[in-house]
Amino acid sequence: xxxxxxxxxxxxxxxxxxxxxxxxxxxxxxxxxxxxxxxxxxxxxxxxxxxxxxxxxxxxxxxxxxxxxxxxxxxxxxxxxxxxxxxxxxxxxxxxxxxxxxxxxxxxxxxxxxxxxxxxxxxxxxxxxxxxxxxxxxxxxxxxxxxxxxxxxxxxxxxxxxxxxxxxxxxxxxxxxxxxxxxxxxxxxxxxxxxxxxxxxxxxxxxxxxxxxxxxxxxxxxxxxxxxxxxxxxxxxxxxxxxxxxxxxxxxxxxxxxxxxxxxxxxxxxxxxxxxxxxxxxxxxxxxxxxxxxxxxxxxxxxxxxxxxxxxxxxxxxxxxxxx
Numbered sequence: 092x093x094x095x096x097x098x099x100x101x102x103x104x105x106x107x108x109x110x111x112x113x114x115x116x117x118x119x120x121x122x123x124x125x126x127x128x129x130x131x132x133x134x135x136x137x138x139x140x141x142x143x144x145x146x147x148x149x150x151x152x153x154x155x156x157x158x159x160x161x162x163x164x165x166x167x168x169x170x171x172x173x174x175x176x177x178x179x180x181x182x183x184x185x186x187x188x189x190x191x192x193x194x195x196x197x198x199x200x201x202x203x204x205x206x207x208x209x210x211x212x213x214x215x216x217x218x219x220x221x222x223x224x225x226x227x228x229x230x231x232x233x234x235x236x237x238x239x240x241x242x243x244x245x246x247x248x249x250x251x252x253x254x255x256x257x258x259x260x261x262x263x264x265x266x267x268x269x270x271x272x273x274x275x276x277x278x279x280x281x282x283x284x285x286x287x288x289x290x291x292x293x294x295x296x297x298x299x300x301x302x303x304x305x306x307x308x309x310x311x312x313x314x315x316x317x318x319x320x321x322x323x324x325x326x327x328x329x330x331x332x333x334x335x336x337x338x339x340x341x342x343x344x345x346x347x348x349x350x351x352x353x354x355x356x357x358x359x360x361x362x363x364x365x366x367x368x369x370x371x372x373x374x375x376x377x378x379x380x381x382x383x384x385x386x387x388x389x390x391x392x393x394x395x396x397x398x399x400x401x402x403x404x405x406x407x408x409x410x411x412x413x414x415x
Contacts, residue, residue, distance in 0.1 A: 095232045096279035097272055097406060099160040100376045102369050103150040104136035105251065105267035111135070114258055121259045131338030132264035135364030138251045144176040145198040147269035148249035152206055155245075155271060164208055164273070165241035168230050169199035170216040170223035170248040172367045172396070177217050202247065211245070220396030221334065222288070224248040224270055224368040225404050229286040231274035243275040248368040260397075261299045263336055263365040270369035281406035284389065287317040294399040302399065306340065309401045311347050314393060317403040325349045328405075329388035332378060334370040334395065335360035370394065371404075379412075386410045 111132055115124035138147070148169070155161040171177045180196030199213035214234075219226040224246065231244035249269035252258060258265045274283070289312065294305055314331075318324060325348050333341055335357055345352040359366075359373045366373055371392040378384060385408060392404045 095235055095283045097274050097283055098280035099155055099273040100372050101151045101154045102270040102373050103147050105138035107137045108134055109137055119258045121257055127264050131360050132364055133361040135264045136266040138267040144249045144251045145179045148247050151269045151271040164211045164243045164245045166234055166244045167199050167211050167213045168216055168227040168246045170227040172220050172223055172250045174217055176250050177215055219400050220398045221368050222394045222396040222400045222402035225394050225402040228274055232283055247271045250367040261302045266364040266366045268366035268369045270372035278411050280412045282409055284405040284407050285321040286404045289313050289401045291399050306395055313401040313403050321405055328391050330390040331355045332371055332374045332390055332392050333357045335365045384408050386412055
């Protein structure tokens with residue numbers, strides 16, 4: 092097979108755009124709002140009470156369908172960070188009846204039916220926390236390589252925090268949101284160069300300070316190992332598209348890795364916060380909108396998440412990016 096390609100990056104956010112001090116006044120933060128603001132967070136997006144994570148997934152898939160980019164797909168990989176978002180069923184009905192079928196109303200199956208993707212198989216992906224979107228692309232790559240008759244895989248991630256939740260995790264201001272992309276055999280905007288994951292289950296119950304402390308060591312290791320897999324060096328990267336976390340973290344990591352900080356891109360952070368598993372797609376979409384990405388450039392997408400998990404993809408822009 093000549094390669095696997097990725098494109099059609101879309102995302103959706105919770106309807107309510109809220110300033111960090113407003114969220115603090117509502118009692119929905121752990122840290123002081125000034126501390127989050129000093130880390131680079133300003134705003135985040137919260138779903139209305141009637142909006143489900145599945146509604147967010149429908150929104151991004153609907154955008155692909157409306158623009159003609161959805162087409163026929165052979166599989167749907169539907170990734171969630173919070174396990175509860177992997178069920179679209181009525182929890183009140185479960186509590187009343189004791190019937191577990193209400194805990195198995197799978198959103199990926201709903202998505203298949205709602206968009207008429209009758210030939211697609213559905214696969215749910217969880218337990219990868221905020222790295223789940225990158226994990227879904229990696230899984231899609233493996234599926235296409237294992238199934239010679241398959242051509243396209245739709246990757247979707249969608250999460251919203253439950254009502255009453257604190258909108259902060261490990262000193263990050265959280266937004267509800269969803270993202271999607273298409274992974275295919277057909278040449279598209281980006282060729283998938285390589286993918287890599289590290290999991291340290293022993294840190295699965297680490298506190299916030301321990302999680303932050305592990306971030307630098309493991310992210311450094313992740314990117315080094317990912318580049319080694321591809322036979323690349325940090326100097327070969329044109330862009331590093333990261334998750335939205337403390338804006339000083341990548342100033343430190345860039346020095347440790349030998350990457351020019353000017354190549355590190357996470358421009359959406361002040362406006363959208365940390366969109367659970369969707370940050371890389373949000374920031375990549377913003378990078379593409381600048382017009383600065385050119386064919387041949389290599390981009391690393393880097394994400395850390397609870398579990399504890401770290402994942403990285405390296406993409407290479409193709410001539411299809413500009414229509415050449």
